[in-house]
Amino acid sequence: MRGVFAVISGLLFGLGLLISGMANPAKVLGFLDLAGAWDPSLALVMVGAIAVAFVPMQWVQRRGTTLRGEQAQLPSNRQVDRRLVIGSLLFGAGWGVAGFCPGPALVAASALIPQALVFVAAMLLGMWLFGQFDRRVSL
């Protein structure tokens, strides 16, 4: 059953990215361009997502278990550290350069958009490089 829920969740997630405009870099950059002609749409994507996810997330977090009675896997790290901030700044910079973040990039790559295929290849390389870096350097 876990597999069925995982596929449905991934499918809904991808449809949400497409319907909301998150999967369109021009739209994302229109949102990130505060000093230009600003398109506030993507702020509403986050509002819509959190409005729906908030109660279920809080409910599972308080119980610690899923609806099926299994242990929920919640992040245990509460430290606001250098890794979190530096990583998020690097990620945000990349997001601002091309307008793609991981989910939308995968969706657009699956639709065989050539630029998304290039981006996803570089993104996977970046994730692999992080694995190599993480083994050698402690930040």
Place this chain on the structure above:
Amino acid sequence: MSIDWVAFTPLSALLGGALIGAAAALLMLFNGRIAGISGLVGRLLSAQTGNGEALLFVLGLLLAPWLYLALAGEISVQVDAGPVALVVAGLLVGFGSRLGSGCTSGHGVCGLSRLSLRSLVATLSFMGAGFAIVFFLRHLLGV
């Protein structure tokens, strides 16, 4: 700042956002997992065992545009970045999202819904960096 009312699509943004939230809620309610795309893809890359679930989530995500095409007929994806920018951006997004333990989905949707301070700091950091880079590229460099 001037608001681009022509590009503003509040209803589809809210509806799409609600679907994203529903997907995250479903994965947490039934599987007890955070729907963080960078984390799930990172797990696949690390080639640990027991990643069937992450693989199936990503498979569902990859099926979405094909279902959307069948229903809506057209996908609007406009990419203006050139090849070098795409590679640099991809490397930054891949490396940064793993170092920062999450991206727009894991921190921005799931983390904020859990009222996680870490995710709030991460979201403010990546949004701030995104705003700053776009300002720099568009208004200072004029790209």
